[in-house]
Each structure stands twice: as C-alpha cells, then as structure tokens.
Amino acid sequence: MSANKTLIIETSAVANTAAALRKLYFIRVAFSVSWVVLVSLLAKTSFTAATILLVIYPLWDVVGTFLDIRANQGNGTSVTPQYVNVAISVITTLAVAFAITKGVPAALIVFGAWALLTGLIQLVLGLKRRKEFGGQWPMILSGGQSMLAGVSFIAMAHSPNMGIVNLAGYSAFGAFYYLLAAIRLGKSAKAVVQN
Numbered sequence: 374m375s376a377n378k379t380l381i382i383e384t385s386a387v388a389n390t391a392a393a394l395r396k397l398y399f400i401r402v403a404f405s406v407s408w409v410v411l412v413s414l415l416a417k418t419s420f421t422a423a424t425i426l427l428v429i430y431p432l433w434d435v436v437g438t439f440l441d442i443r444a445n446q447g448n449g450t451s452v453t454p455q456y457v458n459v460a461i462s463v464i465t466t467l468a469v470a471f472a473i474t475k476g477v478p479a480a481l482i483v484f485g486a487w488a489l490l491t492g493l494i495q496l497v498l499g500l501k502r503r504k505e506f507g508g509q510w511p512m513i514l515s516g517g518q519s520m521l522a523g524v525s526f527i528a529m530a531h532s533p534n535m536g537i538v539n540l541a542g543y544s545a546f547g548a549f550y551y552l553l554a555a556i557r558l559g560k561s562a563k564a565v566v567q568n
Contacts, residue, residue, distance in 0.1 A: 408430060417538060430544070435463055484526055484540065489523030495512055497516070500513060
C-alpha cells in the first residue's frame with residue numbers, strides 16, 4: 374500500500390472519529406440541557422422526581438460512555454479509561470439510589486465522588502485526544518472543573534441550602550463544554566480532511 378493511500382485511510386479514520394464524537398457531544402448537550410430544565414422545574418416540588426433525576430444522571434453517563442467507546446473503535450486509541458468510567462458510573466448509579474434513602478447529603482457525597490473521579494478520567498482522555506483530534510480543550514477544562522465541583526459537593530453536602538437543584542449548574546457547565554468541544558471538533562475534522 375502506498376504512503377499516500379495509507380495517509381488517506383488514516384485521515385479518513387480520524388475524520389470519522391471526530392465526526393462521531395461531535396455528534397455524541399451534541400447528544401450530551403441535549404441531555405444535559407433537558408436534565409437541567411427538569412431539575413429546575415421538579416426537584417423542589419417532588420422528592421420522587423428529584424430522586425429519579427439524580428439516579429438518571431450517572432446512568433446516562435454509562436450510555437454516553439458506551440457511545441464514546443463505539444465512536445473510537447478501530448482508531449487505535451485505548452478505551453480502557455472509558456471502561457473504567459462505565460464501571461464507576463454503574464456503581465455510582467446504584468450508590469446514589471441507595472444513598473438517597475439516607476438523605477440528600479449522602480446522595481450529594483456520592484455524586485461528588487463520582488464527579489471527581491469521572492472528571493479525572495475526562496481530563497486524562499482530553500489530554501490524550503488533543504494531539505490526534507484537536508478540539509479537546511473544552512473537555513480538558515470540563516474534566517478539571519468536574520473534579521473541583523466534586524470536591525465542593527462533598528464539602529458542602531451537609532450545608533442547609535445545598536440540595537439536588539445545586540447540581541443543575543454542574544450539568545449546565547457540562548453542556549456548555551460539550552457544545553464547545555462539538556464546535557471545535559467540526560473545525561478539526563474539516564482541517565484533517567483538507568490536509
């Protein structure tokens with residue numbers, strides 16, 4: 374196989390992965406915005422709705438991570454961090470469902486630990502992907518901010534004014550970062566194809 378043909382195949386694979394990640398990031402934006410709206414409307418009036426929304430959030434991360442793994446198949450990058458993320462999010466979903474029976478502070482501590490761990494994974498993945506795909510600075514910033522948010526959720530879990538509604542800001546920032554990353558990936562994919 375000629376060097377040019379190999380380069381075209383590799384360029385096509387990178388562009389396809391970037392396009393798949395971009396689509397996934399837009400889906401994540403839509404979910405996060407919907408979740409924020411539902412939390413804002415329902416969490417203060419219905420403990421049941423708040424509980425369901427709190428459990429759904431890490432469960433959605435499992436789905437999103439599997440979609441991320443699928444988008445990266447065949448491009449030679451390690452998906453081990455994503456599988457670790459899936460395991461953490463499954464455990465978190467179960468732990469949040471149990472912790473909420475003990476009270477909102479316990480659920481916020483579990484959620485905070487999850488945000489801290491998954492933020493670290495997102496930060497590492499963003500750093501690894503930035504060289505190949507570009508467009509990862511929003512994901513790197515989001516991972517770092519998620520880690521800080523996780524620490525603050527744990528620290529303020531027992532604060533009287535801290536509740537599930539406070540997590541809406543966390544999700545809104547996540548949506549913002551995914552939107553930025555999707556836009557940047559669109560530019561990166563075009564640049565890869567043009568080169």
